[in-house]
Amino acid sequence: GEDVEQSLFLSVREGDSSVINCTYTDSSSTYLYWYKQEPGAGLQLLTYIFSNMDMKQDQRLTVLLNKKDKHLSLRIADTQTGDSAIYFCAEGKLQGSYIPTFGRGTSLIVHP
């Protein structure tokens, strides 16, 4: 199975909250990341969480980590049309390639 799994699509109404979910398989992952990709562009780091944390908040973004279930989520409050993008979950490891492993990405569509 895949190392990092995400659902492919999420559609929300402007002003609502969006929750993007991710599961990973490697319990040795030390850092977990969320990247955002806008149309026609490369990926940019949105936020990250260290594996010994349960939650991290950064303005409209809340990251929740359930290490027991290897489940990560990104909540975007008051979602705006400018939040429409592909969101990638990624895990960082101390073994193997040392290069992040990315999920398939979740396309977030925000409609008025």
Added chain:
Amino acid sequence: NAGVTQTPKFQVLKTGQSMTLQCAQDMNHEYMSWYRQDPGMGLRLIHYSVGAGITDQGEVPNGYNVSRSTTEDFPLRLLSAAPSQTSVYFCASSSEPTGRANTEAFFGQGTRLTVV
């Protein structure tokens, strides 16, 4: 700073042709990598490098070669292009392994390659 620069932005190749996708970074990063992005498949790692002179294969290395003669450059070579290599290619770099610190991977803008 320019960050990570990829050239060209767009390319059309005929089946069997070879070409090199260029990637350069000006941040003195040791770790560099190439990914391909296909619809519904996310980012898949092709090759990566942990420093000048050191490269290794990722998840989907077949049909691609890399070399790392300098810290700054990490070119990706397509040996004999096939339609299955039609994709968007991204180069990324980071200063540390992503498991050691909250290290950001910096991405180029991508190269959109079509093989006909």
